[in-house]
Amino acid sequence: MTQTYEEMDAIAMLKADHRKVEDLFEQFEKASGKAKKQSLAETICLELKVHTAIEEEVFYPACRGQIADDLVDEAIVEHDAAKVLINEIEAGGPDEQFYDAKVKVLSEMIEHHVEEEEKRVEGMFSQARSAGLDMDALADAMRARKKTATTEFESGKRAETTTFEGDAGVAA
Ligand SMILES: [Fe+2]
Numbered sequence: 001m002t003q004t005y006e007e008m009d010a011i012a013m014l015k016a017d018h019r020k021v022e023d024l025f026e027q028f029e030k031a032s033g034k035a036k037k038q039s040l041a042e043t044i045c046l047e048l049k050v051h052t053a054i055e056e057e058v059f060y061p062a063c064r065g066q067i068a069d070d071l072v073d074e075a076i077v078e079h080d081a082a083k084v085l086i087n088e089i090e091a092g093g094p095d096e097q098f099y100d101a102k103v104k105v106l107s108e109m110i111e112h113h114v115e116e117e118e119k120r121v122e123g124m125f126s127q128a129r130s131a132g133l134d135m136d137a138l139a140d141a142m143r144a145r146k147k148t149a150t151t152e153f154e155s156g157k158r159a160e161t162t163t164f165e166g167d168a169g170v171a172a
């Protein structure tokens with residue numbers, strides 16, 4: 001029997017989010033109409049904003065001190081790099097010359113990032129599992145935050161970077 005999202009532990013939940021976004025990126029690659037592309041790109045951006053928020057606010061802080069610090073630091077900088085593109089894509093549209101390229105580069109950045117999280121043994125999730133984090137409690141906290149974050153981002157909140165100097169990714 002397949003687990004529902006509500007029943008998943010923290011790692012299963014985050015992996016399910018990853019698969020969902022990978023599928024959306026694939027659909028974007030195959031899509032031809034501009035309206036379809038824009039709507040897929042907007043869904044991708046929303047999903048990624050919510051996902052990065054729940055990781056940064058719940059999962060990553062729980063990992064701090066329990067797994068290698070550089071894993072957490074690099075993950076946050078990777079999120080921030082993705083957020084710059086997310087804000088660009090949301091502010092733009094499929095008529096722009098670089099729109100498709102931005103979505104493609106975002107998909108490649110996310111692919112790399114997901115690999116770092118899911119890699120066996122030395123990946124972040126596997127380190128967190130070995131460190132004995134309470135994955136059920138974290139899942140509950142992330143599900144709760146996911147609901148409020150979705151509402152916030154659906155009403156137009158942009159992605160905010162936390163590690164970059166300057167205003168590259170911060171909402172104007
Ligand atoms: Fe993730």
Ligand SMILES: [Fe+2]
Pocket residue numbers: 052055075079113117
């Ligand atoms: Fe992440």
